[in-house]
Amino acid sequence: MQRSNVDITNLQIGFGGLKVLENLNLHVDASEFLVLLGPSGCGKSTLLNAIAGLIDVKGGEIRIGDRDVTWAEPKDRGIAMVFQSYALYPRMSVRKNLSFGLKVARTPQDEIDSRVGEAAKMLRLTELLDRRPSELSGGQRQRVAIGRALVRHAGVYLFDEPLSNLDAQLRAELRVEIKRLHARLGATMIYVTHDQIEALTLADRIAVMQGGVIQQLDTPKKIYREPANRFVASFVGSPAMNFIRGRIARDGGLAFIAGDARFDLNGYAFRTPPSDAPAVLGIRPEHIEVIGSDHPSAVPARVEMVEPMGADALIWCRLADGTAFSFRSDADAQARAGDTLALRFPAEAFSLFDDQSGQRL
Amino acid sequence: MSATALSSGRPRRISPARWGLYAFILITALYFLLPLYVMIVTSLKPMAEIRQGNLLALPASPSLAAWVKAWTSACTGLTCEGIRIGFFNSLRILVPSVVISILVGSLTGYALSLWRVRGANILFGAMMVVAFIPYQVFIYPLVRVFSFTGLGQSLATIVTIHTIFGLPTMTLLFRNYFTSLPVELFKAARIDGAGFYQIYARIMMPMATPMIVVAVILQTTGIWNDFILGLVFAGRDNLPMTVQLNNIVNSTQGERAYNVDMAATLLTALLPLVVYFGSGRWFVRGIAAGAVKG
Numbered sequence A: 001m002q003r004s005n006v007d008i009t010n011l012q013i014g015f016g017g018l019k020v021l022e023n024l025n026l027h028v029d030a031s032e033f034l035v036l037l038g039p040s041g042c043g044k045s046t047l048l049n050a051i052a053g054l055i056d057v058k059g060g061e062i063r064i065g066d067r068d069v070t071w072a073e074p075k076d077r078g079i080a081m082v083f084q085s086y087a088l089y090p091r092m093s094v095r096k097n098l099s100f101g102l103k104v105a106r107t108p109q110d111e112i113d114s115r116v117g118e119a120a121k122m123l124r125l126t127e128l129l130d131r132r133p134s135e136l137s138g139g140q141r142q143r144v145a146i147g148r149a150l151v152r153h154a155g156v157y158l159f160d161e162p163l164s165n166l167d168a169q170l171r172a173e174l175r176v177e178i179k180r181l182h183a184r185l186g187a188t189m190i191y192v193t194h195d196q197i198e199a200l201t202l203a204d205r206i207a208v209m210q211g212g213v214i215q216q217l218d219t220p221k222k223i224y225r226e227p228a229n230r231f232v233a234s235f236v237g238s239p240a241m242n243f244i245r246g247r248i249a250r251d252g253g254l255a256f257i258a259g260d261a262r263f264d265l266n267g268y269a270f271r272t273p274p275s276d277a278p279a280v281l282g283i284r285p286e287h288i289e290v291i292g293s294d295h296p297s298a299v300p301a302r303v304e305m306v307e308p309m310g311a312d313a314l315i316w317c318r319l320a321d322g323t324a325f326s327f328r329s330d331a332d333a334q335a336r337a338g339d340t341l342a343l344r345f346p347a348e349a350f351s352l353f354d355d356q357s358g359q360r361l
Numbered sequence B: 001m002s003a004t005a006l007s008s009g010r011p012r013r014i015s016p017a018r019w020g021l022y023a024f025i026l027i028t029a030l031y032f033l034l035p036l037y038v039m040i041v042t043s044l045k046p047m048a049e050i051r052q053g054n055l056l057a058l059p060a061s062p063s064l065a066a067w068v069k070a071w072t073s074a075c076t077g078l079t080c081e082g083i084r085i086g087f088f089n090s091l092r093i094l095v096p097s098v099v100i101s102i103l104v105g106s107l108t109g110y111a112l113s114l115w116r117v118r119g120a121n122i123l124f125g126a127m128m129v130v131a132f133i134p135y136q137v138f139i140y141p142l143v144r145v146f147s148f149t150g151l152g153q154s155l156a157t158i159v160t161i162h163t164i165f166g167l168p169t170m171t172l173l174f175r176n177y178f179t180s181l182p183v184e185l186f187k188a189a190r191i192d193g194a195g196f197y198q199i200y201a202r203i204m205m206p207m208a209t210p211m212i213v214v215a216v217i218l219q220t221t222g223i224w225n226d227f228i229l230g231l232v233f234a235g236r237d238n239l240p241m242t243v244q245l246n247n248i249v250n251s252t253q254g255e256r257a258y259n260v261d262m263a264a265t266l267l268t269a270l271l272p273l274v275v276y277f278g279s280g281r282w283f284v285r286g287i288a289a290g291a292v293k294g
């Protein structure tokens, strides 16, 4: 099986007057699992369809396996694709669904049989081969759709929200299955989703998109820990990152000031030299902890609500200036609504953003 | 489960409004059934009995003589070989016209819905506008066109005519159906490497069974009931059943044979009736089930 890299340069796509993608650049390594993550309508499917050759591009270049395929037919690009709606051929059996593409390409019958058998075994479809799609469950249908992609022995596999139509449990199961498939085949995969959990669990690298622009392209860890801007910070992570408005002050040691609260910035890795300016402090709920009230950097907050979440609890608080935020604490925390807590906000876990541009500082 | 759902419903009382509705339905049914009844009984009576003028009476001794005459020996102009000639003419016009018009219409509907044909919407709009122009307007120009091409009046001409006049409806029907299908199905087939005709024949048409049934019904009744186009374009040897029927009913030699006229009319109406009653169960729903989440 060949594993192709994908190179997209200055890609432009529009529908009529609407510009969906403008000068988009993206490089995907061979064998990489790249996830395109973003809210619905941001152009993820458009990008994937362009790679597949299903829509015309206005400008730019798409290379797959170092071959310029910008104007090539979908079938000549060495790609396979899995759709959210499964898109199985309803009047064909599972076997015929899997073999249709190979038949069209006039593959010899014994080769078809061996590829279909192999894919069916890998996806546990062997007993279902003679059924119609209407006789399958949602999870089975999506496995057939994945199988139909696998038999193509493509250089790049494209997935457009393949799990979005499934219920939570099946989604988790199939997610693992896809990850296993990638580990086993080492194939290049480009996977579109709006579900950040899927992105974080599956990806080698995530491209977070908004408004047709890639906001950040990085490993899941980096995306989660060092979001490049406020959009990425708020889109990735659940429960969501807290944001506190204030300003950076350099008098008496570097600190972030929000009303009466003072957050020590010692240990924060600034990208640009800090200056006294309005800013937004971001911190994830799991990084805030309760400490003794006599601690020099303790910040007081009033508990508003406790949300038990099974393994732990989410505690909703307000700072003196009224800013609401939440933090994670163990499930048998004693906090009650109305209590005042002393909290530690560790500077290493901060993400500071420019108040105007929203870019990471 | 559905049984319990039904029986657990509130006991239904029939309101006055409902009585009114039933009465209306009953009267409407009578209005349409009464002429049919009269036609059937008349066709089974000998002329002597008809002359007594008892329109609604059942035949004293029902006989199929008028039906046999209508089928085999009624005069349809100069020849007296019954309406069967017209029946077989109509059949010869019908079968190729229905098949070809559905083939062409589904193909254009498919092209206009799924492929990015340049100016598809304009083409489609133009077709719809033309569909609303009374077709009498086109008859004379078309006669000129066909005499110019040398086809003149012939079976090929009338089949072509029916195909052309069926095109807007057939295109609309199939275009709307194919547009309603999930577009991913088409994309998947493209990635699988299937071309224009392969996707049409192997993916789309097998899914379009309900539409094909509708199209067959529409075209069959439309073409079978056609009079003017058949009269103008079919040529003397291919006159359809409707034209022959007209000849039988309107031939004015001697006494009007009401029983034969009725039998001939019923014979002419038979095929559309059979199509309506026979095809109902083929209106299968949910052929596309399984293609999308379901």
Ligand SMILES: Nc1ncnc2c1ncn2[C@@H]1O[C@H](COP(=O)(O)OP(=O)(O)O)[C@@H](O)[C@H]1O
Residues within 6 Å of the ligand: A015, A018, A020, A038, A039, A040, A041, A042, A043, A044, A045, A046, A047
């Ligand atoms: N065929 C189309 N015609 C017109 N606009 C489209 C078409 N496809 C997508 N769009 C528009 O392009 C934008 C991006 O769509 P899409 O790529 O499907 O988003 P996503 O997959 O991220 O949800 C949306 O604003 C959408 O309305």
Ligand SMILES: [Mg+2]
Residues within 6 Å of the ligand: A041, A044, A045, A046, A161
């Ligand atoms: Mg999408």
